[in-house]
Amino acid sequence: MPQHFARSRLPRWLLPAALGVVGVAAAVGAVMLNGDDTAAALHPSAATTPVLSARRAPEVIAAPVADRRLAADLEGWIVQSPPDSCLVVEANDHTLYAHNPTTPLAGASTQKLITSTALLLAKGPDARLDTIAGATVPVGAGVLAGDLYLVGGGDPVLSSPDYAATLNHDHGAFLAVDPAQLADAIVAAGVTRIEGSVVGDDTRYDAQRYNPAWPSRYGAQNIIGPVGALTVNDGFTQVPKGGPSTDPAAHAAAVLTELLGQRGVAVSGAPRSGQAPAGLTTVADLPSPTVREIIAEMLTDSDNDTAEMAIKEIGASISGSGTWEAGAAAVRSLISQAGVALDGVEIVDGSGLSDTNRLTCQLLTDLLTQPETGPVLVQGLAVAGVSGTLVDRGDGTVVEGRIRAKTGTLQNVTALSGRAEPAQGGTLTFSYVANVPGDQAIDSATVNLQNGLTEILVSYPRGVDINALVPVAVATPPPPG
Numbered sequence: 001m002p003q004h005f006a007r008s009r010l011p012r013w014l015l016p017a018a019l020g021v022v023g024v025a026a027a028v029g030a031v032m033l034n035g036d037d038t039a040a041a042l043h044p045s046a047a048t049t050p051v052l053s054a055r056r057a058p059e060v061i062a063a064p065v066a067d068r069r070l071a072a073d074l075e076g077w078i079v080q081s082p083p084d085s086c087l088v089v090e091a092n093d094h095t096l097y098a099h100n101p102t103t104p105l106a107g108a109s110t111q112k113l114i115t116s117t118a119l120l121l122a123k124g125p126d127a128r129l130d131t132i133a134g135a136t137v138p139v140g141a142g143v144l145a146g147d148l149y150l151v152g153g154g155d156p157v158l159s160s161p162d163y164a165a166t167l168n169h170d171h172g173a174f175l176a177v178d179p180a181q182l183a184d185a186i187v188a189a190g191v192t193r194i195e196g197s198v199v200g201d202d203t204r205y206d207a208q209r210y211n212p213a214w215p216s217r218y219g220a221q222n223i224i225g226p227v228g229a230l231t232v233n234d235g236f237t238q239v240p241k242g243g244p245s246t247d248p249a250a251h252a253a254a255v256l257t258e259l260l261g262q263r264g265v266a267v268s269g270a271p272r273s274g275q276a277p278a279g280l281t282t283v284a285d286l287p288s289p290t291v292r293e294i295i296a297e298m299l300t301d302s303d304n305d306t307a308e309m310a311i312k313e314i315g316a317s318i319s320g321s322g323t324w325e326a327g328a329a330a331v332r333s334l335i336s337q338a339g340v341a342l343d344g345v346e347i348v349d350g351s352g353l354s355d356t357n358r359l360t361c362q363l364l365t366d367l368l369t370q371p372e373t374g375p376v377l378v379q380g381l382a383v384a385g386v387s388g389t390l391v392d393r394g395d396g397t398v399v400e401g402r403i404r405a406k407t408g409t410l411q412n413v414t415a416l417s418g419r420a421e422p423a424q425g426g427t428l429t430f431s432y433v434a435n436v437p438g439d440q441a442i443d444s445a446t447v448n449l450q451n452g453l454t455e456i457l458v459s460y461p462r463g464v465d466i467n468a469l470v471p472v473a474v475a476t477p478p479p480p481g
Contacts, residue, residue: 066461071097073456080449085434086361089457091426093369101365104344104358105433108408109302110415111352111359113367113377114345116295118331119310120373121338122317125292129154129313131179131230133186133256134280142192147269148283149276150253151201152230154313154322155288156306157297160255163233167301175297177288179232179252183259185284191260197269198257200249201276202230205312205322209235209248213354219244224304224353227312229322234305249273296380299406300388304351311350324349338373340366355410355438364417364431381405381418384454398423399454408433414442416450420457428457 070089074097078087086100095101132151135144157175159167164176209226210219218224225234228248232255235248245251253271260267288294298306315326318333328347336342346358368374382388384403385395394400405418417431432453436442456462 063461067096069462070456070460073462074099074453077449077452077456080452081432082434082436082446084436085432087430087432087453088361088365089428089430090365090369091428096428098362101362102343102360104346104360105435106355106357106410106413107352107359107364107415107417107433108355108410108413109304109352110364110406110408110417110431110433111347111350111357112298112302112307113364113406113417114331114335114347114359115307115310115314115350116299116377116380117338117367117370117373118314118334119291119295120376121334122314122330123291125290125295125376127291129156129288129291129294131155131158131182131286131288132280132282133182133284133286134276134282136277136280138281139189139191139283142190144191144194144196144283147196147199148186148191148194148267149199149201149274149280150230150249150256151276151280152204152228152249152252153288154204154229154309154316155286156231156294156303156309157289158230158232158252158286160233163236174301175289175293177286179255179286180259182284182286183256183263183265185286186260187263187265189283191265191283194260194265194267194269198253198260198267198271199274199276200230200251200253200271201274202228202249202252203275204229204316205309208323209244211308211324211349211354213348213356218353224308224351227305227308229309229312229316231305231309247273292376292380295376299377299380300382302389302407304353307351308349335367338370340370352408352410355412359433361417361431361433364433365429368417368419368429368431378404378419382407394451394454397451397455399451399458402458403454409442409447411441412436412438414447414450416453420454420460422458422460424461426460428460430457 074089078085078099084105086103086105088101089097130153134149134151135146137146155177157177158179159176161178164174167174205228225231225236226244226248228235230252231248232252235245237243237245237251250271250273253273257267257271294306297303311324311327311331312322314330316322318330319326331347332342340363344358344360345363346356348354348357368377381404382390383401384390384393385400389407390405394403402421403418405416408415413435415433420428420430422428434446
């Protein structure tokens with residue numbers, strides 16, 4: 001009872017005042033830490049921690065100090081970048097640093113993050129883009145008395161083993177679906193003879209093979225194959241890339257004709273392209289990998305052919321028109337409906353090969369942090385020192401295995417966008433894009449600047465050791481005598 005009376009008689013101002021003193025002490029501690037990296041390492045012989053000590057609220061102090069140091073480090077780093085640059089760094093939907101976050105810039109292959117997000121929204125991560133073999137007449141006694149139609153569904157990785165072998169990377173085998181599997185399925189369906197032709201149908205997309213916004217050299221240099229809804233080996237007729245087909249659907253039909261012949265199936269007519277009639281009956285089908293797997297291949301290896309087929313597939317899925325224009329419009333619509341701002345963004349293609357595309361660092365960061373689609377993007381990114389386009393970056397350094405990112409490179413563009421895992425825990429989402437004028441070129445020193453950026457990110461929070469701030473145990477005095 002006396003204790004109760006004693007509490008009831010305490011002045012009401014005393015507790016807030018005491019808390020205020022603790023806050024002041026914490027603030028003083030934060031200032032000291034911010035100014036001296038070694039201030040947190042107090043002398044180990046201290047016997048106890050005073051009540052009004054910075055150690056009593058370590059997280060409150062460490063977080064703002066770490067954030068200020070990160071911002072200062074990034075501010076010192078970004079001044080080395082070209083003037084037309086942007087950088088955004090976020091943690092838990094909180095912006096830690098932003099430099100020109102909404103400035104529209106050409107993003108090169110970071111454009112694939114936009115395309116991947118829209119493909120996920122249009123199809124879903126578990127959808128497949130099947131290739132169908134069908135006919136208008138039933139198979140009787142092993143004979144198909146007519147044409148076998150090979151209908152493309154937009155599978156971007158339909159590739160023979162010898163072609164896939166030319167695309168293998170240090171991280172492992174290229175994702176591929178062997179058309180021989182379809183030949184085996186046709187044989188398993190009982191077909192022994194086709195009295196017509198194998199007819200390739202790629203009419204799901206239009207017949208424009210190269211985007212008019214690309215330099216003509218891209219096709220001549222085999223930087224990208226002819227884009228269509230039915231392609232084998234990216235539309236290249238020889239292995240390795242010996243030349244693009246002028247009719248990818250006819251080329252695919254020729255490949256299947258040869259595979260059937262190897263299995264004893266006689267085909268009377270020459271392979272050709274054409275549109276399958278309505279009411280086709282499926283003889284066999286060949287599923288693609290899932291959209292999730294296709295996106296991982298596109299992002300990890302920065303596959304331009306996959307990205308361009310993807311944007312046409314988005315258009316075909318949303319509007320029924322498999323064109324670049326319809327695809328770009330559908331991408332904008334899907335991403336806007338997902339709540340992501342597209343101010344200043346220009347979408348010309350799916351891969352970022354055109355330097356007329358425009359995106360922002362804030363957009364890239366927002367895409368990576370979208371709850372529905374962001375985790376699929378992050379999982380599909382290349383890993384520093386381990387896989388894809390980052391296999392040779394950061395290997396043997398502090399960033400190895402701690403950076404997952406999409407690279408972007410054109411003559412006048414360098415970019416990097418992804419997720420960092422600091423050594424002390426947590427995650428940071430970041431996006432960096434730099435442009436130089438079109439008559440100039442990004443030099444290797446500018447590209448190598450990204451190494452400094454990733455090192456700063458994985459070192460966060462620099463110099464703030466929460467363990468050094470926690471209260472120190474009271475020392476037990478030695479027994480007398």
